[in-house]
Amino acid sequence: MRKLVMEKAAIKHNLSVIKNRAQGAVIYGVLTGDGGGAGVVPLAHLLRDEGITRFAVSEIREAELLREDGFEDEEILMLRSTTDREELERLVDLNVVCTISSVDTGMALNALAENRSTVAEAHIQVDTGMGFGGFLVGEPEKILLAYRSLPNVALSGIYTQLHAAKANDPEAAQQLKQFAQVLDIVHKAGFETGVVHAAGSFALLHNDDARLDGVRAGSAILGRCRRTKDDHLKTVGFGEVPLAEVRWLPKGHTVGTERPIVLKKPTRVGVMPVGYLNGYGVTRPRETGLLGFLRAWRQARSRTVRIGDQRARLLGPIGAAETLLDVTDLKCSAGDLAVFDLDPLFAKGCQIEYR
Secondary structure (H helix, E strand, O other): OOEEEEOHHHHHHHHHHHHHHHOOOEEEEEOHHHHHOOOHHHHHHHHHHOOOOEEEEOOHHHHHHHHHOOOOOOEEEEOOOOOOHHHHHHHHHOOOEEEEOOHHHHHHHHHHHHHOOOOEEEEEEEEOOOOOOOEEOOOHHHHHHHHHOOOOEEEEEEEEOOOOOOOOOHHHHHHHHHHHHHHHHHHHOOOOOOEEEEEOHHHHHHOHHHOOOEEEEOHHHHOOOOOOOOOOOOOOOEEEEEOOEEEEEOOOOEEOOOOOEEOOOOEEEEEEOOOHHHOOOOOOOOOOHHHHHHHHHHHHHOOEEEEOOEEEEEOOOOOOOOEEEEOOOOOOOOOOEEEEEOOHHHOOOOEEEEO
16 A cells, blocks of 8 residues: 655644744645645644644635534635635635635625625735736735725735745845835725735745745645755655565566666566656756756656665656666565655655654
8 A cells, every 4th residue: 555654743843943934923834735735634633733723725625624624713714816606605604714816806705795794804915926816016006995895804914925936035025025015005095904924935934024924834844845955844755655576687678668778687676566646756846947957867866765774776767657676685575665755745546644
């Protein structure tokens, strides 16, 4: 059985780093993408045990899973907006804090809340340069319209998203400057902004100016954000699977599919029933250009699998559902556990186990 193992101690360590960087700012545990592949519900329980009681999601089902599992009083923020009436009804029923990113999304939410004789809670989203959604900074009158014209919506926060190209990114600094101008306009018009948040995982770790009232920690929880040597995070998530077979192959035998190689000597081969279809070897986009290519190539060349206290190198490229290991000089047999790095976000066909 393939397993994706989530190390509780490593997650708790990362949370301590996040809390230290947040310095008292409100922390939203971002559970988008099924908790980054770690499972929405088990990860939320671990976060709550560590004192985090605000969560952010991108799918209604993620919010439903939390409410169904007993997260009744915790704040859940939906990080995307919608004008779909059915979706809005479900969000209001779940007592989710909605996102208003335009006049249309604000009016749709207000109309639904008014029709139900209730007040919905929401945060304003401002687009300072990412383009994924939000009021444009150059249209402050539309933002003020949201504060003035939505009597059935309680605006309890306002946020933006920042570029995460590099530490102390000048573009991110410019975004923060524009965001501050929007906040100033709102305040001068006599409105309260509530919780103000801009920093995602990367900005939280590398940009003190982005901390504000709140921060959104997602990939940093699993140490799967864009990493730097001084971020103090631990990478969370590894795979386990028993070797399916151990066999000798003769000199001259070919192995692999797309780029087969010819064995230069008799080789003892371990067959690991995991491939790229299970997420093995699949990585998140990092750097582009020649430097990024060279680093990705070096990482692939140095990839190994642990069998007990031994290390086995890959023999040929990662296959679709199986990967070959060179175990010529190792003591192992079929059924022994192979342990390998596996990004939870891409893991498929694996049982999640928290340890």
